[in-house]
Amino acid sequence: MEYHVGNTKILCPCCRNNTFDKDYRQLNSRGATFLGLDWANRNATILVCHxxxxxxWFMDEPEEV
Ligand SMILES: [Zn+2]
Incomplete structure (x- = not known):
């Protein structure tokens, strides 16, 4: 699957490939909670280069092309 954010098509910064698998990861950790960093208790979107x-990693979910 190909993705874009705004008008920008996402390319892998490593190999310039443009197809990815999308998944989600929690950003929270015990350390962040202990320090009161509530903004860290969010889901990030990750795209894994094929x-x-x-x-x-993206804080806002990229759109599928
Ligand atoms: Zn790549």
Whole structure:
């Protein structure tokens, strides 16, 4: 699957491939909770490059092309 954010098509910064698998990861950790960093208790979207497996992280979910 290909993705874009705004008008920008997402390319892998490592190998310039443009197809990814989308997944989600919790950003919270015990350390962040202990420090009261509530903003850290969020889901991030990750895109895993099909070609080299590089993971790109996004706070806002990219749209599928
Ligand atoms: Zn790649």
């Amino acid at each position: 070609q080299c497996s590089y993971i790109s």
